[in-house]
Amino acid sequence: MNSIISLNLLGWQPFFQQQLTLDEFEQTTVARVVAHHRSEYVVRTEQALSRMPITPSLPPMALGDWLLLDGDNRFLRQLDRKSLFKRKSPGSKLGEQFIAANVDTLFIVCSLNQDFNLSRIERYLALAHEAEVEPVVVLTKQDLCDDVDEKRQAIQSLDPLLLVESVNALDRTSCEVLLSWCRPGRTLSLLGSSGVGKSTLINTLLGNEIQDTGSIREDDSKGRHTTTSRSMHFMPSGAVLIDTPGMRELQLTACEQGVSLTFADIDELAQRCRFGDCQHTGEPGCAVQQAIDRGELAPRRLANYFKLMREQARNSASLAEQRAKDKEFGKMVKSVMSESRHFKKGL
């Protein structure tokens, strides 16, 4: 069963519209990837949902990507992305995996009780900055916390421009402070550790009008409906919400820029260190250490900066190694194939 939905409610924005030529505007159909399975994408146009088997001719796409289809619903091209979350492939493989594209706002969910942890929020901020997504820190369980203002203040001290809201995720009225990020045309996602209230918040934001844009329902031979995925939802306020296990478990991968942007204050101080290659670990004339001595920079923050930088460097090194290995392997296959061709010719 397919219902009609406007492109705006699918998350379409001028950023994508302006990538279309006049011909494309008249002759092609715009579609969004609303589910990504092992062997197929599910794409949604204004009119219908359809399956798109993954073939080598398709570029690697992510949930949330926009593409153009021809009159027969065949893939023509993918539009440039506004943002992209990726991660290291799980298991032994060290490649990258795309998680979600074209997210506008990331709700970094953190509860105001046991889970409250500034370093974890910094880690999530680095991910948001790397993906080029606007972060909003959403503090849940305010009803269980006596010092909401102090905790908010502590987060605000990370960055005076950071957007911070506190809610009781179980209470719809209290969650209304989040609605300004949930307007039509916007795409949201959530990140946060287990138990902080992500599912609760999603249920409250979706209200009773839960609709899955990612599910593809079909009548089987007996007239029953089957549903294959639930990763993208329409919110009653008009926004699109992406919620996948991959997003929830996102980790740092090669995100030097994201970490730098998150710790812009430290990067700025580092410009004033006496030595250009200062490691901020006790060198003379270190502006970073001086800021710590003056009480202007928390030692915890510097320690977390070092930790996240090391972690992302380790991950990006292994990605680079993997790419080099892939290249080597490609060369080896080529040379084996050409040897075998020579061999056949010689016979």
Ligand SMILES: Nc1nc2c(ncn2[C@@H]2O[C@H](COP(=O)(O)OP(=O)(O)OP(=O)(O)O)[C@@H](O)[C@H]2O)c(=O)[nH]1
């Ligand atoms: N009092 C109160 N309880 C909350 C709030 N938000 C969530 N909870 C409760 O906290 C528990 C965990 O919430 P979930 O929504 O399941 O947490 P989650 O982040 O989705 O957890 P995972 O699914 O493990 O990632 C549930 O019992 C919720 O009812 C809140 O703002 N106030």
Ligand SMILES: [Zn+2]
């Ligand atoms: Zn220094």
